[in-house]
Every structure is written in C-alpha cells, then in structure tokens.
Amino acid sequence: MDERTEISALGEFGLINHLTQNNETKNASTIVSVGDDAAVIDHFGRQTVISTDLLLEGIHFDLSYTPLKHLGYKSIIVNLSDIYAMNAIPTQVLMSIGFSNRVSLEALDDFYAGVYAACEEHGVDLVGGDTSTSQKGLVISVTAIGEVAPDRFVKRNGAQPNDLICVSGELGGAFLGLTLLEREKKIFETTGAQPDLEGQSYIVGRLLKPEARKDIIEYFAEADLKPSSMMDISDGLSSDIMHICKESNTGCVLYEDKLPLNEDAKAFAYQLLLDPTACALSGGEDYELLFTVSQADYEKVKNNPSVSVIGYITDVTEGKHLITRAGNKHALVAQGWNHIK
Amino acid sequence: MDERTEISALGEFGLINHLTQNNETKNASTIVSVGDDAAVIDHFGRQTVISTDLLLEGIHFDLSYTPLKHLGYKSIIVNLSDIYAMNAIPTQVLMSIGFSNRVSLEALDDFYAGVYAACEEHGVDLVGGDTSTSQKGLVISVTAIGEVAPDRFVKRNGAQPNDLICVSGELGGAFLGLTLLEREKKIFETTGAQPDLEGQSYIVGRLLKPEARKDIIEYFAEADLKPSSMMDISDGLSSDIMHICKESNTGCVLYEDKLPLNEDAKAFAYQLLLDPTACALSGGEDYELLFTVSQADYEKVKNNPSVSVIGYITDVTEGKHLITRAGNKHALVAQGWNHIK
Numbered sequence: 001m002d003e004r005t006e007i008s009a010l011g012e013f014g015l016i017n018h019l020t021q022n023n024e025t026k027n028a029s030t031i032v033s034v035g036d037d038a039a040v041i042d043h044f045g046r047q048t049v050i051s052t053d054l055l056l057e058g059i060h061f062d063l064s065y066t067p068l069k070h071l072g073y074k075s076i077i078v079n080l081s082d083i084y085a086m087n088a089i090p091t092q093v094l095m096s097i098g099f100s101n102r103v104s105l106e107a108l109d110d111f112y113a114g115v116y117a118a119c120e121e122h123g124v125d126l127v128g129g130d131t132s133t134s135q136k137g138l139v140i141s142v143t144a145i146g147e148v149a150p151d152r153f154v155k156r157n158g159a160q161p162n163d164l165i166c167v168s169g170e171l172g173g174a175f176l177g178l179t180l181l182e183r184e185k186k187i188f189e190t191t192g193a194q195p196d197l198e199g200q201s202y203i204v205g206r207l208l209k210p211e212a213r214k215d216i217i218e219y220f221a222e223a224d225l226k227p228s229s230m231m232d233i234s235d236g237l238s239s240d241i242m243h244i245c246k247e248s249n250t251g252c253v254l255y256e257d258k259l260p261l262n263e264d265a266k267a268f269a270y271q272l273l274l275d276p277t278a279c280a281l282s283g284g285e286d287y288e289l290l291f292t293v294s295q296a297d298y299e300k301v302k303n304n305p306s307v308s309v310i311g312y313i314t315d316v317t318e319g320k321h322l323i324t325r326a327g328n329k330h331a332l333v334a335q336g337w338n339h340i341k
Numbered sequence: 342m343d344e345r346t347e348i349s350a351l352g353e354f355g356l357i358n359h360l361t362q363n364n365e366t367k368n369a370s371t372i373v374s375v376g377d378d379a380a381v382i383d384h385f386g387r388q389t390v391i392s393t394d395l396l397l398e399g400i401h402f403d404l405s406y407t408p409l410k411h412l413g414y415k416s417i418i419v420n421l422s423d424i425y426a427m428n429a430i431p432t433q434v435l436m437s438i439g440f441s442n443r444v445s446l447e448a449l450d451d452f453y454a455g456v457y458a459a460c461e462e463h464g465v466d467l468v469g470g471d472t473s474t475s476q477k478g479l480v481i482s483v484t485a486i487g488e489v490a491p492d493r494f495v496k497r498n499g500a501q502p503n504d505l506i507c508v509s510g511e512l513g514g515a516f517l518g519l520t521l522l523e524r525e526k527k528i529f530e531t532t533g534a535q536p537d538l539e540g541q542s543y544i545v546g547r548l549l550k551p552e553a554r555k556d557i558i559e560y561f562a563e564a565d566l567k568p569s570s571m572m573d574i575s576d577g578l579s580s581d582i583m584h585i586c587k588e589s590n591t592g593c594v595l596y597e598d599k600l601p602l603n604e605d606a607k608a609f610a611y612q613l614l615l616d617p618t619a620c621a622l623s624g625g626e627d628y629e630l631l632f633t634v635s636q637a638d639y640e641k642v643k644n645n646p647s648v649s650v651i652g653y654i655t656d657v658t659e660g661k662h663l664i665t666r667a668g669n670k671h672a673l674v675a676q677g678w679n680h681i682k
Binding site: 013031032035036037038039040041042043044045047048049050051052053054056057058059060081082083085086088092094096097098127128129130131132133134135136137139141143144145146148150153155156230231232243247 | 354372373376377378379380381382383384385386388389390391392393394395397398399400401423424426427429433435437438439468469470471472473474475476477478480482484485486487489491494496497571572573584588
C-alpha cells in the first residue's frame with residue numbers, strides 16, 4: 001500500500017523544491033526565505049533572538065516508537081521553547097536534516113508535515129536549512145530566530161532574593177511517557193507483545209508531542225509582566241532552577257506540595273513505584289517555563305491558571321532546598337537528563 | 342605524551358564552560374551570547390542574514406586526513422561564505438556538535454581552536470550552539486548570522502542579459518586536493534605507504550583550509566559596486582552558474598580561456614590525466630564568489646586583481662554554454678558535488 005520513493009530520484013535540489021513547495025511566509029520581517037545562500041530578516045527597532053538544537057537518533061529520540069510527523073513537530077517546538085524562554089516571539093526557523101538511504105521521500109514528507117504544522121501553530125516561517133545524506137541515523141539540527149522589544153528579553157541571571165519561583169503547566173509527564181515507551185519497547189523486543197498504552201495518552205503525548213508555552217509569553221505582554229529570570233525546563237526542574245540560582249547568584253526554596261503534577265502521571269508513577277515528586281524534579285523534556293517574578297507581581301501570576309508558584313528565591317548563602325509535605329528540608333540535587341554522560 | 346581527558350569527566354555544562362571560557366564578543370550588536378536559552382542580537386536599521394550548514398563525518402569530511410583544527414575552521418568558513426554571498430557581513434555564529442565517546446576533550450579543544458581562529462579572522466562572535474553525544478560519527482551544524490544595510494543584499498535572481506559573469510580567486514583546487522588525499526588514503530590502506538603530498542600544499546590547503554572572500558565584499562563596499570546576483574561556489578562553477586540562470590531566468594556563456602586556474606593545480610590535474618577545465622567547472626568546495634555585474638561596472642571589477650570576468654549572461658532562450666579555447670560551443674552540464682546521490 002505505502003508508496004516508497006527513493007530520494008535519490010529527486011537529487012538535492014529537487015528534494016528541497018519538493019519539501020518547500022507549499023512553504024508560505026507569514027512574517028513581514030521575512031524578506032528572503034528558502035532558496036538563496038541565506039535568509040534575510042528585517043528586525044528594525046527590535047532585537048533578534050536566536051537559538052539552536054541538535055537532535056540525534058539513538059540519543060534524543062528512538063524511531064521505533066516516535067512517529068516521524070511528531071518528531072518533526074517536536075524538533076521545531078523544542079527550539080521555539082528556547083525563544084519563548086527569552087520572553088521573545090519566534091519568527092523564523094531553519095531546519096537541517098541528514099538521513100541515511102533507508103529514509104524514503106514519504107518518510108521525509110511525514111517529518112516535514114510535522115515541521116510545517118509546528119510552524120503554522122506558532123506563526124513562524126521556515127526560511128532555510130540544509131539537507132544531506134548521513135552514513136547512519138537521522139540527524140536533525142534546528143535554529144530558531146525570534147524578536148523582542150529592546151530590554152524586554154529575560155535572561156537567567158536576574159532573579160533576586162524574595163522573588164517568587166513560578167512554573168507553567170505540569171511537570172514530570174514527559175519522563176513518565178519515556179519510561180512507559182521504553183518499557184513497552186523492551187517487552188515487545190523480548191516477547192513480541194504489542195505495546196499497552198491504554199489510558200496513558202497524557203504522558204505519551206507529553207513526550208512525543210510537547211508544546212511550547214507561547215500562551216504564557218502572550219500573557220506576560222497582556223499583563224505587562226516581565227519576569228526577573230526565565231528558562232524552559234528541558235533538563236528537569238531541579239537542574240534548571242539550579243541554573244537560574246547559579247547565574248543569578250542566589251539560593252532557593254521549593255515546596256513539594258506546590259509542584260504541579262498531573263493526576264494520570266501520578267497514577268502511572270505509583271504503578272511503577274516511582275515517586276511523582278522525583279519525576280517532577282528530575283524528569284526532563286516538559287518544555288514548561290520556569291521563571292521568577294517580584295512579589296509585587298504576585299496578583300498578576302495568580303490570575304493565570306496555567307501558572308503555579310512553587311517557591312521563592314533566597315540569598316545565595318541559604319543554599320537550594322526542597323521543603324517536603326512533611327515539613328522536612330532537603331538539599332536540591334541536579335539529576336536532570338544529561339545527554340553527555 | 343598526548344593527554345586524553347574523557348568528556349564525561351566534565352558533563353555537558355562543564356564542557357560548555359570549558360569550550361567557551363575564552364570566548365569574547367567582538368560585535369556591539371551581540372547583547373546576549375553563550376549561556377542562556379538563546380542569544381540576543383541588536384540589528385537596528387540593518388537587516389539580519391542567516392544561513393546554516395550540516396557537516397557529517399563520512400559524507401562531508403574524512404577524519405583520517407582532516408586535522409580537527411582545520412575542520413573547526415572550515416565548518417565556520419563554509420557558513421560565513423554563504424553570508425558574504427548575500428553581500429552581507431557576518432557578525433555571529435552558533436556551533437552545534439555531536440560526538441561519540443571516542444572523541445577526547447583534547448580533540449574537541451583542537452576543533453574549537455579552529456572554530457575560534459575562524460571567528461577571530463572574520464570578526465564574528467560565537468553566541469550559542471548545542472553539544473551532544475552521538476552514537477556514531479562526528480556531527481557538526483553551524484548557523485551564521487550577518488547584517489546588511491537595507492536593499493544592499495544580493496540574491497541569485499537578479500542577473501540580466503549582457504551582465505558580466507565574474508568569479509573571485511581560482512577554481513578546481515579543492516577538488517584536486519580531495520582527489521589527491523583520497524588517492525593517498527587508498528595507497529596507505531593497501532600498502533601502508535605514507536602519504537606523498539610533496540609540492541601539493543596549494544591544492545591540499547584549498548580543501549582543508551578554505552577561505553571565505555570577505556575581501557571581495559569589502560571591495561564592493563569601497564568601490565560602491567552592487568552585483569546584480571551572487572552566490573558562493575560550493576557545488577562547482579557549472580552547477581552554481583546554472584542556479585543563477587535558473588533563478589534569474591537567463592542563459593549564459595562562459596569562456597574556457599577565462600577560467601582562473603592555479604598553475605600547481607593544473608600541473609597535478611595533468612599528472613592524473615584530468616582536464617583542468619573540467620576540474621574548474623565541476624569541482625566543488627572552492628568557496629569563491631560567483632557574481633554578475635552590469636557592463637557599466639566593468640572598470641570597477643577590472644580594478645580588483647582577485648576577480649576574473651569569465652563570461653556573460655544571455656537571454657534564457659539562448660541556453661547555457663561554454664566556448665572552448667578552440668572556439669567550439671558546448672552546452673554546460675551541472676556535474677557539481679551532490680551530497681544526495
């Protein structure tokens with residue numbers, strides 16, 4: 001049933017034409033898009049924000065349980081998340097892809113369907129990239145560009161003692177989704193049994209189809225709220241809050257009972273005898289926003305139902321701690337995902 | 342003698358700190374550099390130009406004869422070349438690298454020494470990137486950003502009939518360097534004989550340590566000369582002039598006796614029974630600039646000794662031809678390097 005067209009039938013330029021034939025630009029700032037040596041972008045009076053990510057097969061994703069369309073979508077999202085984490089609005093992306101000859105044109109089309117869906121969802125233009133064969137494995141490199149009004153960008157180093165620590169959405173779901181899929185993969189490999197993902201669409205979706213929190217950045221603009229520091233949670237809350245503390249030269253206190261956990265995720269964690277709090281602290285790839293605001297802005301963050309206040313910033317001498325439900329105080333440990341081990 | 346430090350001893354963030362500890366910003370437009378979710382760049386009143394390239398081991402380079410420092414240098418240069426090819430000045434780069442556990446910290450240091458040398462040479466700031474392990478092979482992805490005054494950028498689609506076709510430097514050297522190194526590699530593999538590169542430093546250097554033609558872009562600014570179209574020669578002259586003709590909807594005539602060939606390169610071509618003209622037409626990776634100017638600008642290009650006028654643009658109906666030394670007319674064939682075969 002499935003068609004299989006060898007990419008070699010098109011050649012590099014034929015392939016680029018094929019993949020970009022329906023690519024329309026959405027941003028007035030996009031002056032020159034795909035098809036020249038470089039893209040040209042006009043950011044008069046605004047500052048350009050730029051970020052890049054590498055996604056490698058076998059390290060960042062496993063094609064045995066990752067649909068290519070989802071992978072294309074996620075590749076864009078993880079980069080846009082970095083742009084939002086600067087309090088900027090993404091405007092353009094560049095997508096480079098290297099693939100072995102086992103990848104068909106139809107497979108690439110699936111991947112790009114996800115890429116274009118993410119671009120559409122976030123109003124960004126695909127303005128360039130590179131395509132290549134690889135000897136082995138799928139190689140994805142995405143660069144995202146955004147813009148921000150001067151002095152509105154938010155770095156990691158601006159947190160002050162007594163600032164409130166806030167996080168969007170819910171934590172730990174992507175880690176549990178990964179745990180489930182890896183478990184089912186092992187079962188399939190040893191017994192041939194089909195994956196049992198019954199009732200686990202939330203955690204699987206958190207891993208395979210994450211979202212970038214555009215809505216939070218839009219809320220900041222509406223509410224005229226500028227966080228004192230911000231980053232996105234890609235390595236895990238404990239690892240990432242420690243980055244903010246290090247860059248800002250502060251300490252912090254987090255409250256276990258304030259950590260936003262999803263009920264489905266919690267249930268699955270218990271089933272695996274995992275501590276949901278540990279999953280929320282150390283699980284990565286949630287792509288939620290972690291930020292700090294001054295106490296004067298408490299009313300503004302309280303009004304957004306997607307935001308949880310989970311602790312506060314302290315003087316650096318006070319260290320970095322978690323207060324448990326029972327009232328005990330534990331030093332935070334960075335146990336985030338680390339692709340270089 | 343040689344030290345070998347495992348990268349795992351540092352971890353990802355330790356590695357990034359190590360690789361960027363001497364990284365100083367050179368451009369006033371670089372507001373936020375390495376170390377946050379994204380870099381922030383101020384391009385008030387100028388347009389941002391952006392380009393990206395993927396370089397994969399076994400496809401784009403062979404570590405058996407490519408020193409890592411040269412590879413780092415070249416990875417930056419090939420991207421800057423794309424920025425110059427837009428008539429823009431590069432200002433920032435992002436470098437992503439994926440490497441297997443056979444790569445030591447000392448090897449990465451060599452690679453980054455080349456990266457920083459290229460940045461220094463071209464006055465660009467390294468403002469971001471990504472590091473990751475890979476399952477197999479070295480993966481390099483570079484994104485370069487540049488700036489250009491509004492309406493000074495040069496695309497591929499502006500060539501007009503009667504415009505002069507010009508090229509900087511000399512052509513075919515990198516292809517001959519590759520041919521030599523591949524030959525010596527095969528000899529080494531079968532006989533164990535050490536490579537004989539005697540007298541071939543020119544062609545080997547053209548492949549392993551190419552330059553991007555900043556000087557030509559600076560000359561355009563000094564001479565107040567704006568080419569009607571431009572691109573850099575990465576796939577080979579015949580393939581690349583055909584891109585300009587396709588995008589500009591024109592034909593062209595090239596003259597064999599005007600093609601700029603290096604004497605050392607010619608001598609080596611003859612030694613291999615290769616036609617130096619074919620090497621100049623189809624050899625890639627020279628990273629020279631190919632551009633067109635109106636005839637009124639002839640005096641301006643004539644004054645630059647690095648520029649050769651090699652032909653002219655025709656109406657599209659006249660096709661794309663090479664006039665040989667003997668006065669024969671041949672249709673041009675695109676036989677450039679093609680990484681997707």
